[in-house]
Amino acid sequence: MYFRVPSTNGETTSALDRTLMYSKFLFVTLRRKDARARATLRRAGSCIARGFFNDFHADEGPNPSSNETVQFLVAATPRPCNDGLLSAECVAHVTTKYRPRLGEIEAELERRLGDAATVRAIDGSMKAPRYTSAALHEYVDKDAAARQSGRSAGNVIIIPMSKTAAWWNMSMLERHVYFYPHMDQEQGGPVAGHAQAAEAGIQTIYRRLYHNPDGYQRADEYDFVTYFECADEHLATFDIVRQALRDERRNPEWRFVIEGPEWRGRRVLRW
Ligand code: HEM
Numbered sequence: 001m002y003f004r005v006p007s008t009n010g011e012t013t014s015a016l017d018r019t020l021m022y023s024k025f026l027f028v029t030l031r032r033k034d035a036r037a038r039a040t041l042r043r044a045g046s047c048i049a050r051g052f053f054n055d056f057h058a059d060e061g062p063n064p065s066s067n068e069t070v071q072f073l074v075a076a077t078p079r080p081c082n083d084g085l086l087s088a089e090c091v092a093h094v095t096t097k098y099r100p101r102l103g104e105i106e107a108e109l110e111r112r113l114g115d116a117a118t119v120r121a122i123d124g125s126m127k128a129p130r131y132t133s134a135a136l137h138e139y140v141d142k143d144a145a146a147r148q149s150g151r152s153a154g155n156v157i158i159i160p161m162s163k164t165a166a167w168w169n170m171s172m173l174e175r176h177v178y179f180y181p182h183m184d185q186e187q188g189g190p191v192a193g194h195a196q197a198a199e200a201g202i203q204t205i206y207r208r209l210y211h212n213p214d215g216y217q218r219a220d221e222y223d224f225v226t227y228f229e230c231a232d233e234h235l236a237t238f239d240i241v242r243q244a245l246r247d248e249r250r251n252p253e254w255r256f257v258i259e260g261p262e263w264r265g266r267r268v269l270r271w
Pocket of ligand 1: 128129130131132136140159161163179194195198199201202205207209224226241242245
């Protein structure tokens with residue numbers, strides 16, 4: 001159903017565009033690798049975490065003490081490059097309903113790190129699914145992997161990505177078919193589509209999709225940040241799913257995808 005609701009600035013906005021939560025991914029690249037820089041990083045991490053529920057404990061207790069959450073991550077293998085993403089040893093993923101709070105956290109982190117590190121931030125917003133019918137919801141969510149603690153599901157994969165102008169030039173109704181099994185006009189035959197191509201990951205990969213809160217097709221920004229968690233034994237499944245989605249014969253949607261860099265790391269209690 002597509003209905004319109006009043007926005008906070010008085011204009012009407014589509015219910016599909018309404019943001020449920022805001023997130024910030026703070027990618028931290030150390031300028032120096034010495035003990036002093038690492039101590040500064042640890043202190044800065046503990047300061048920004050104050051008042052936030054630590055998602056490392058997700059699913060370990062009854063009720064989180066706050067709906068503002070933080071998850072600290074450390075890279076498996078940071079790479080020497082200058083994009084501020086793949087080079088990042090550490091990431092803090094912060095989530096709240098109140099967006100200005102995230103700006104404050106970013107500023108505080110930068111101030112506390114000083115010249116020890118650089119920070120690159122990517123913003124995200126969680127929205128209601130756009131293409132997921134009741135039937136698709138049943139298919140992808142009925143047996144979907146539940147969120148686990150960082151102890152059980154220690155791996156994280158973050159991939160920012162965008163879609164091409166041709167994608168955004170289609171209507172939402174035209175786009176939605178790509179998530180379902182459908183007939184592909186280019187190949188002249190049936191194809192799996194996004195959800196079925198990704199089926200192997202439904203039960204084992206915990207996934208979250210973040211939209212760019214400021215809109216799509218913005219210069220030098222990504223349209224989405226995709227975020228995944230899984231246990232060690234399911235990392236191989238993630239790779240299978242990723243390859244299946246890239247296979248345009250099974251998933252023609254990928255013809256419209258511009259992949260960003262893939263950051264891999266582990267969930268930790270603190271930096
Ligand atoms: C693990 C199994 C996966 C399942 C079951 C799955 C399922 C879905 C579904 C149902 C949607 C539509 C959401 C909506 O209605 O708005 C979606 C969107 C999306 N997925 Fe996946 N997905 C999986 C893995 C992945 C992976 C591995 C990637 C990236 C490497 C990915 C990237 C995306 C992106 C970028 C969108 C948003 C597309 C858009 O709105 O244009 N997904 N996924």
